[in-house]
Structures are given as C-alpha cells and as structure tokens.
Amino acid sequence: MPSPSASAAVSSAVTETVRLSGVGFGYAGAPDVLRDVNLILPRGSFHFLTGPSGAGKSSLLRLLTLADRPIKGTIRLFGTDVTRIQRRNIPAFRRRMGVVFQDFRLLDHLSAFENVALPLRLAGQERARYAADVEEMLRWVGLGDRLSAPPPTLSGGEKQRLAIARAVITRPGLIVADEPTGSVDAAMADKLLRLFQSLNRLGATVLIASHDQALAERSGARVLRLNDGRLSETGRAAA
C-alpha cells in the first residue's frame, strides 16, 4: 500500500501538468530574467501569460519546452522532475507537448500536409496511418484546401493556423504558444482563441504568452502576469 506521501505524489502527477517551484533563470553576466517563479498548471487548465517586453515570458516558455535549464528551483512536467533532465530523455517529453512559436518555425521546403505530419513522422508513424488525421486537422483549422501548399505561399494567419495544427496533431497534454496572435488581425485572433479553447475542452492544458491584454480578457482564462522576472496571478479574466 503506498504511503500518504507517495499517494500525494501520484495524485500530483495526475492532476498537475506543470509545476515550477522557486525557479530562477538568467544568462551569465546579466541580471536574472526570472526570479523565484512558482507556477502550477493543473491538467486541463487554460492560462494566459502576459507582461511587458523583456519581462521573461519567452524565457519561461523556453524552460517549459526544455530548451533551457533553470539556475535555481525545480521544474516538474507531467509529474516528473525535469530540472536536470538528460538530453537524450528530452524528446520523450517534447512529444507530449505542442509548441506554437511567434515566428511559426515552419519548414518551408515541406508542404502544409508534411509540416503538420512532422511530429507524427518523427515519432515513427507510417504515412498511411496518419494521413487521414492530418487532412482532418488541416480542415479543422480551415486549411483543408491547402494541403500541398508550401508555407511561403500562405498568409500570416494561415501560417499561424498551420503552426497550431502541427502543435496539436499529436493530441499533446500541454500546449505552449508564444504570441500566437501576434501577426493576425483581431478577427483571426478571436478565431485562433476559439481554436485553443476547443483544444482545451478536449483535455489539453494550454498556456498562451501574449501581449494582447484584451484577448486575454475576452478569453475568460486565468491570467498570469510576469513583471521584472516575477510571476503573479491577476485572477480570471472576464469572459
């Protein structure tokens, strides 16, 4: 029979997608970018991360995507301590998360279809197995008629939706998006927001870093604010 502490740990692993405890981060010779950050993202939660430029939003996302390591504190993803994770174990965690970049990071030499299929292909799946899923996902984000289009031929909004489709094609447990509405108009931003909300309703934990305070307020999601490297929660935005 597991001890109470073990039960608590298991429970924590099941209910929390992300837990940051006392996390600090900075670059050598420069002031710390993040200071004593404590953050819990329960499974299935939806959060906005706001703050001025240079507040540390991108650094926080890099820590969550395991692109950097904290200099202080601990990070747990899906219940596992990944603070000092070995490099060879990182891909397994990255396959459980979907990342949307502000600059899309699409592969220009691949078609829209192949871009969305990328995580599945890297996971070793056969095309015959995922082709229908990828086509359905592209239809879902409104790109059903652009399957073979290479990214350079798409508009900013289409690229953004393509990047989102790629991030969620594996049905990840955690979706991290950095300024996903930064290059689209307000109508498209609302459309993308509804897309993230749909994914959240399907069970994904969503964290969106955005300058767009108004969008965060319209979302009805909890809003976290980073200021000068410190994180605070400003409460739930009005829906």
Add this chain to the structure above:
Amino acid sequence: MIRLSDFRPRARPGLLPPTAAGEPWLMTVIAVLCFLACLTAVAASAADRAAHGWARRLGAEATVQVRPRVGETGDTAAARAAETLAGVDGVEEAAALDRKAAEDLVRPWLGDAVLPDLPLPHLVAVRLNPDAPAGAATLSRALAEAGLDATVDDHSLWRGEVERSAALITALAGAGFLAVAFAAAAAIAYATRAGLAAGRGVIETLSLNGATDGRIAWLFQRRFALIAAGAGAIGAGAAALILAFLRFLGGSGGLTQALPVAWSDLLLLSPCPLLAATVALLAARFAAMRVLASGRGEA
C-alpha cells in the same frame, strides 16, 4: 471515390532542405580526393607488384664468379663450374658466360671504350628451381668439392634491398591514402558543421517536435554519405579511365617496368564509393553529435 493518385507511391520529402549552399563544391572536393586516393592505391599496388616480381626473379637466380687455378684458363674453370653446378639439386640450369656476355653486362655502365682492356671476371649464371632453390652454401660446397675457387652470389643482399624498398613504397602509399581519407573526412566534418549552423532553424524545429539528436544527426549523415558516395563514384570513374588508358598504352608490361598497371588494378577502385560513404557517415555523425551536444543546434 477512388482516385488515381491513391495508387501512386508517395515518396516522403526529406526533412532537410533539398540542397544546401556549398554542397556542389563539397562534392567536387571529395571527388578530387577520391580520384587522388584511387591513383595512390593503384600506384602502391603496381609498385608492390613490380618489387615482388624483381625479388622473385632475383631469388630464382645466382651468379658465380670463378677464379682459375694455376695452369687453367678462366673459360675452362667457368665451364667446369657450370658442369658441376648443373648436377646440384635445386639447380635447373647453369651456364658459363663468355667474354661477350660479360661485356654486355657492364657495357651500360662503362661504355665500349675501356672494355677490350678490362679484366672481366669469369661468371657462371645459375637458374635455380623456383620451388626448391639450392642455397648459396650448397652451391659453394659443391664447387669446393670439385676443387674450384669460386664465390657464389645468391642476390640476397640486393633482393633484401628491393623488398625493403617495396615495403617502404607500399607504406608511403598507404600513408598517402590515409592522409587523403583524413582530408576527405575533415572536409565532410567541416561541411556538416556548416550545414548544422545554416540549418539551425530546421534543427530547432525538428528538435522541438520530438526529434532525437541521433535522428537529426542521421539526416546529416545520410545526406553527406550520399554526396560522398556519388563523389567517390565520380573520382573512381575518372581514375579508372586514366588507368585504363595507361594500361592500354603500356600493354601487358604496364606503362613502365617500375609501374606495371594491370587490368585487375581497376578492381581496387570499386570499393571507393562505399569507403567514401563510410568516411562521410562517421565524420558527419561525429560532427553533428558534437554540435548538437554542445547545444549550438538547439532552440
């Protein structure tokens, strides 16, 4: 609805961009290096064959210098020595060289002018059984028992020099071959690092979408192995053309006695594409894993 395209095999596009800048130049450099490596390998083989041929011929012959005793002419002593040696086991033939034959031996070095006045040794040329040649001691003993004052030269000194020279030439050619292979590996490693630097964005995207370092390294390995295999085929093909031309000109004896190129030497070139691809695989793997592990290819 069934579409015709459903029956068409769909090749998945590569995860790396089709062609990176500088790759045609890399292919050219590797092709030239492979060409040089092929020539080096064939030269080593030909030199080794020539040296061993000379050594084998030297080992199958011996020369006996006969000094006539008082009251005996040199030609008589040489004829007696030839007769004695012909009966020794391990000797196929022994023939006394007359003065004209002896003059022919030294003419290339001394010319004709001094030959009439030159006292030449009385020589017996001995052809030994190549399978069981008689040794110098056996020949000397037989001559002594026949009451002949003679010195036997079984060419062992000269044969040793030839064999040492052959080994040295082969070693030098091998070192040259390794140097060329190392230069190719260095060029590929440099190109891999440049490719990783240029493709940083692609690597970042692959990595954040779950690609392992090994998978990313393999993409570069496969690309550079294919480039090297193609370059190796071009280099080996060019070398084969030149060697075939030389063999055609030189006939069965090769271009020169020191470099007897044989048709079979062309077979030496056949592994070149595979070797080049292997070197490229290793060099690219080493370079890619180093760069990825250092985090420079990381997001």
